[in-house]
Amino acid sequence: METAGTAARRARERSWYHTLELAPDLVTDGWFDLRPHVARYGLPARMDGLRALDVGTWDGFWAFEMERRGADVVALDLDDERDLDWPPRRRPERFATEPRGEGFRLAREILGSRVERVNRSVYTATPEELGTFDVVLCGSVLIHLRDQLLALERIAGLVKPGGLFVSAEEYDRLSGLIPVPLARYRADRESAVVFWQPSIRTWKRMLHFAGFDRVERRAKFRMRSREGWSVRHVVLHGRR
Numbered sequence: 001m002e003t004a005g006t007a008a009r010r011a012r013e014r015s016w017y018h019t020l021e022l023a024p025d026l027v028t029d030g031w032f033d034l035r036p037h038v039a040r041y042g043l044p045a046r047m048d049g050l051r052a053l054d055v056g057t058w059d060g061f062w063a064f065e066m067e068r069r070g071a072d073v074v075a076l077d078l079d080d081e082r083d084l085d086w087p088p089r090r091r092p093e094r095f096a097t098e099p100r101g102e103g104f105r106l107a108r109e110i111l112g113s114r115v116e117r118v119n120r121s122v123y124t125a126t127p128e129e130l131g132t133f134d135v136v137l138c139g140s141v142l143i144h145l146r147d148q149l150l151a152l153e154r155i156a157g158l159v160k161p162g163g164l165f166v167s168a169e170e171y172d173r174l175s176g177l178i179p180v181p182l183a184r185y186r187a188d189r190e191s192a193v194v195f196w197q198p199s200i201r202t203w204k205r206m207l208h209f210a211g212f213d214r215v216e217r218r219a220k221f222r223m224r225s226r227e228g229w230s231v232r233h234v235v236l237h238g239r240r
């Protein structure tokens with residue numbers, strides 16, 4: 001068992017996706033600081049007694065946030081980079097050998113968190129294995145998937161009747177200028193892997209397609225990276 005000091009040193013030395021407040025004097029320097037955007041996601045203020053799922057947790061910002069509000073949280077992600085969706089021309093020749101999720105595990109240890117991290121793709125996440133949830137949050141994940149509709153169907157199957165789905169995804173502003181539900185083809189774009197970039201109108205229709213009867217827009221904002229570039233995001237709530 002490593003000491004708190006060793007864990008804190010490892011946290012200072014590694015690179016983080018999320019800015020996480022691990023201790024008063026230990027805040028990670030993440031690519032993305034979601035703290036200014038938390039209210040935009042519209043999570044219940046208290047989540048005591050609720051079961052919550054964070055799909056595509058990475059370093060765990062949302063999983064730890066929902067736990068802080070009192071929820072029992074399961075966090076889903078993939079340990080092996082090979083299992084991510086890659087356009088054939090962008091699939092790396094070599095992959096990291098260490099399992100992914102090291103940042104999450106370290107943060108969990110330092111926070112004394114009980115969030116359970118499950119190594120599983122959202123494509124194969126079923127209520128038979130994981131149970132159902134009062135709140136499912138999926139942030140900036142669907143945009144990186146080849147089959148966004150299958151992922152949404154799986155998510156809908158994991159939300160209890162009356163439960164809440166919080167979706168926060170990049171959207172395409174240009175497609176939104178045309179009054180039909182469009183998604184822009186992006187699989188040959190050079191930046192982060194994105195296959196299809198739907199407009200806000202299209203994301204809403206996609207949630208409805210997946211089984212959410214009431215879909216509402218909560219917020220629209222730009223998520224700024226540490227380097228200064230930003231990504232347009234829309235937060236939608238879906239209820240079954």
Ligand SMILES: C[S@@+](CC[C@H](N)C(=O)[O-])C[C@H]1O[C@@H](n2cnc3c(N)ncnc32)[C@H](O)[C@@H]1O
Binds near residue numbers: 145
């Ligand atoms: C851009 S990060 C978003 C992190 C976090 N959800 C947030 O809102 O900041 C995308 C995450 O989705 C995960 N992911 C990608 N494909 C996935 C899949 N098929 N099933 C589950 N997670 C996946 C990635 O490993 C990564 O952790």
